[in-house]
Amino acid sequence: MSSRQFFVGANWKLNPCSRDEKKKLIDMLNNANFDKNTEVVVAPPTLYAIAVADLLRKDVKVAAQNCYIKASGAFTGETSPTQLTEAGIPYVILGHSERRTLFHETSSLVAQKTRAAIDAGLSVILCVGETLQERESGATDNVVKEQLGEVVKLVSSEEDWSKIVVAYEPVWAIGTGKVATSAQAQETQKATRAYLASALSPKIAESTRIIYGGSVNDKNCRELATQPDVDGFLVGGASLTPGFVNIVNANAS
Ligand SMILES: O=C(CO)COP(=O)(O)O
Numbered sequence: 540m541s542s543r544q545f546f547v548g549a550n551w552k553l554n555p556c557s558r559d560e561k562k563k564l565i566d567m568l569n570n571a572n573f574d575k576n577t578e579v580v581v582a583p584p585t586l587y588a589i590a591v592a593d594l595l596r597k598d599v600k601v602a603a604q605n606c607y608i609k610a611s612g613a614f615t616g617e618t619s620p621t622q623l624t625e626a627g628i629p630y631v632i633l634g635h636s637e638r639r640t641l642f643h644e645t646s647s648l649v650a651q652k653t654r655a656a657i658d659a660g661l662s663v664i665l666c667v668g669e670t671l672q673e674r675e676s677g678a679t680d681n682v683v684k685e686q687l688g689e690v691v692k693l694v695s696s697e698e699d700w701s702k703i704v705v706a707y708e709p710v711w712a713i714g715t716g717k718v719a720t721s722a723q724a725q726e727t728q729k730a731t732r733a734y735l736a737s738a739l740s741p742k743i744a745e746s747t748r749i750i751y752g753g754s755v756n757d758k759n760c761r762e763l764a765t766q767p768d769v770d771g772f773l774v775g776g777a778s779l780t781p782g783f784v785n786i787v788n789a790n791a792s
Contacts (some may be wrong), residue, residue, distance in 0.1 A: 543748050545577040545790040546765075546771035548602065548664055548754070549778030551634060553584055561587060561777055564779065565594050571784040573598070574791035577771070580664070581778075585618050588628050596719035602630030602664060605638060608648070608655040620652075621791035631656050632773075634666045634686065636710045639671050650689035653703070657694060662702045664773060665690060666752070667731075669712035680730045683707065687731070691738045700739065705749045706773040707731060712753025714775060721763045724751045728768035760789035 561583075573579055582602035583591045592601040602655050607617035623631060633656065634649035649665070656663050667686040669679045687705070694700065707728050712719050719727075728749045736744035751763055752773030763769050774786055 541745075541767065541770070543746065543770045545574075546748050546750055547577055547579055547787045547789075548630075548632070548704075548706070548750070548752075548771070549579075549581040549606065549775040549783060550635070550773055550775050551581070551583045551778060552604070552637070552775060561591070563601055565591060567784070568599055569594075569596050570733075571787070573784070574788045577787055577790060579787055582630070582632050582664075588623075589626050592627060598640050600629050602632055603628055604632050604635070606631050606633070606652060606656055608651045609642055610659070611657075620656045620661055621790055623656075624660045628661075630662045630664060632664045632666065632706075636666060636668055636708060636713060640710070644688045646689040649686070650693045653690050654693040657699050662704070664704045664706050664750075665772070666706045666708050668708040668713075668753070674709065674711065679709075679727055680734075683727065683731050684734050687734060688738065695739060695741055697740070700735075700743045700747055703747060704771075705731060705735075705747060706752050707749060708752035708773060712756070716754050718754040718756075718759050718763075719751065721766050721769070724763055725766035725768055728766070730770055755786060756784035760786045764789040 578731045580600045580602050582604050585603050588601055588603055603623050606620045610619050610621040633652045638644045655664050667683045669682040673682050709719055732744045748770040750771040750773055751769050755774050756777045
């Protein structure tokens with residue numbers, strides 16, 4: 540049994556749209572019985588982050604879904620990591636595959652964002668993962684290494700890595716209902732930890748939480764949670780449903 544604290548993140552993506560839906564989700568979270576040993580983080584759309592943080596129980600933290608590399612300046616439409624810190628938002632998701640694909644974020648930019656976020660005092664949920672084509676061609680571990688390698692160039696101290704949760708999210712499993720098997724998640728997450736050990740240090744590798752994301756639901760979460768290198772989940776669609784409570788409690792005995 541590892542000493543890493545189980546971590547479950549809710550990535551609401553661009554949901555919900557109405558105030559009513561938002562209130563329902565917050566009520567669901569506030570009334571839930573969560574395992575005390577699990578760290579729970581909710582990432583609403585940035586526009587709602589402050590309001591959600593105000594309304595949410597205080598043992599659940601709030602994350603933004605993205606931020607820029609600069610604190611301020613002429614960068615229309617962006618959110619600065621310093622502004623997030625000032626607003627009392629402790630976490631940010633970076634490198635999500637939707638941002639890499641739809642908004643053309645490179646691994647180098649994601650690494651710069653990670654550096655800037657940590658410098659501003661934020662913790663980072665750093666997403667990595669391969670496409671179906673990359674998995675089928677046997678490139679999974681190399682893709683994850685390349686994505687993490689850019690971050691390792693800019694972020695290498697033990698203190699900085701204590702602020703990072705790595706989210707392994709195979710692109711083919713996101714929003715498709717096609718969850719990775721627990722063996723697939725374990726294999727890639729074990730390889731990811733081995734990479735962190737060789738690129739940084741065994742100590743950093745051992746203490747960094749590596750979570751799984753991609754079609755996690757309240758049916759498949761318990762089996763995934765039994766894997767030694769699965770330290771939690773980043774949940775999309777199912778985080779908008781009452782089943783999210785069971786996912787948070789997937790590691791509870
Ligand atoms: O992208 C995800 C979490 O960041 C996963 O999304 P789904 O759980 O909807 O597959």
